[in-house]
Amino acid sequence: MLDIAEELNRWFEEGRDFAVATVVAVDGSAPRGPGAALAVDGHGAAIGSVSGGCVEGAVYDLCVQALQDGRTVRERFGYGDEDAFAVGLTCGGVLDVLVTPVRGDARVLRAGVSAAARGETSALARVARGPDELLGGALLVHPDGSYEGSLDGDPELDRTAAAEARAMLDTGRTGSVELAEDGSRCPDGVTVFVESKVPPPRMIVFGAVDFVRVGKFLGYHVTVCDARPVFTTRLRFPEADDLVVDWPHRYLRRTVTDERTVLCVLTHDAKFDVPLLEAALRLPVAYVGAMGSRRTHEDRERRLREAGLTRGELGRLRSPIGLDLGARTPEETALSIAAEIVAARRAGTGLPLTGSGTPIHPDADGRKERDDRSRAAA
Structure with a gap:
């Protein structure tokens, strides 16, 4: 949601209720990466984008529904032969979208959006996968490691999530990290999505x-x-x-x-x-x-x-x-x-994509492998 922080900050100041959809995971080729956001207010006004058009209509409807029932949900959008012309990504990728209703009393989210709108360095960590009662939990993490808010009221989980978020903030990264509910790293635990906001390079x-x-x-x-x-x-x-x-x-x-x-x-x-x-x-x-x-x-x-x-x-x-x-x-x-x-x-090649056979949007591992091959060749 920090992707559209300036607009959301105005909505907060105007006292609007809204729902915000944030891309929290991408698999394969997709128009926009993690952190891309679309928000819809109570009057139906929309700002931002999660896909450049592929699934905007469906995500808009999810935001409207979240405003009505107050539930945070995670939805996956992808492409398959059987639904090529239905709701899906015709570019061949898969998007996971977290849809969160935001009321005027969302103190941590408001503080995170306000800090991002002012250009301050901070990270917003939210539960993106886990038990339903945890979805919607949020932490605002500052560069010195201090934080405000809570994911679920568990101090150990909050401390671990804040430490992970600070590490990502140090490098300006946005992405997900897996945590166990007891605070230790564990792939079967809670997924925390971290949005880092750093000054532009x-x-x-x-x-x-x-x-x-x-x-x-x-x-x-x-x-x-x-x-x-x-x-x-x-x-x-x-x-x-x-x-x-x-x-x-x-x-x-x-x-x-x-x-x-x-x-x-x-x-x-x-x-x-x-x-x-x-x-x-x-x-x-x-x-x-x-x-x-x-x-x-x-x-x-x-x-x-x-x-x-x-x-x-x-x-x-x-x-x-x-x-x-x-x-x-x-x-x-x-x-x-x-x-x-x-x-x-x-780490692009600068070559035409036509006939290249390489991924259009390589993931972090793909870039690393190519970097490793380049260093080995040198």
Whole structure:
């Protein structure tokens, strides 16, 4: 439900009762992943989406029913030959959806939605499978491990669930964990669904180039940094979260980055690029890409070797930046860069899905296996 926290927070403030359907598990190919949500209020207004259209009508009806009878239910939607044209996912996947009625006195859910709407780091843990009397239990877990609410009134189960939720919050993950009712991990116990809400990852665009809209579209907190104040203006970049006038390498050394940060070096000027990349390639960030021709790249790589960068550090550089889409226009170039960032983030191949024989939406284990094979090949 944190997927639509801003809208739900307004509903809470307006005193509306509503029911919210949340995707808690996905098997195979599906349009949206765990955490996707759709909510329906007492007047029939709907926000959000759980499937992009495949089963929205059926989920809407479940929300209306939950508002009427006050029961939390879990429903599975899938595809089979016998019901190909009935309610199901024609993309071939299976969705498990948790439908929860929410009244004005839902203190923990309201606190979780409010925190998410404010952009605060927190995790909401809810019972997604177990005895009927446990469905609807919820915990709001904070980064320091403290929590409020209860799953079923059992302090040991609450402490264990809170610890699991905090571990998932540390990495920004959303998903399910299996617990026994006595609090120990057990695949035959209670399933707790954890939604993590963390600030959006950073994208730092070096060079006053209009790549901001793409970064915002991908969900990043976008900073534009350029040493030229005449180009680094709010008029040119109204959608940027931050504008910084400074030498790129100097700014990078004083700002905060982490393993989710994306660095796009679009200056294609050696006096900016080389000192910047010398610093960037030694940081534990998710992606470092630099614009320029192959000749520019070869010269830049030579300069970086002379600056002391190792083969492993240079191997992290995506240059020339972007995937080969045959891009010609600035918009097409931006798309090729965005595609490479997504592929790097999701361990994608960048190859056409047609004839590939690979899963469209590989699960975490599939990505890990591919990563392991890549490391072995290297």
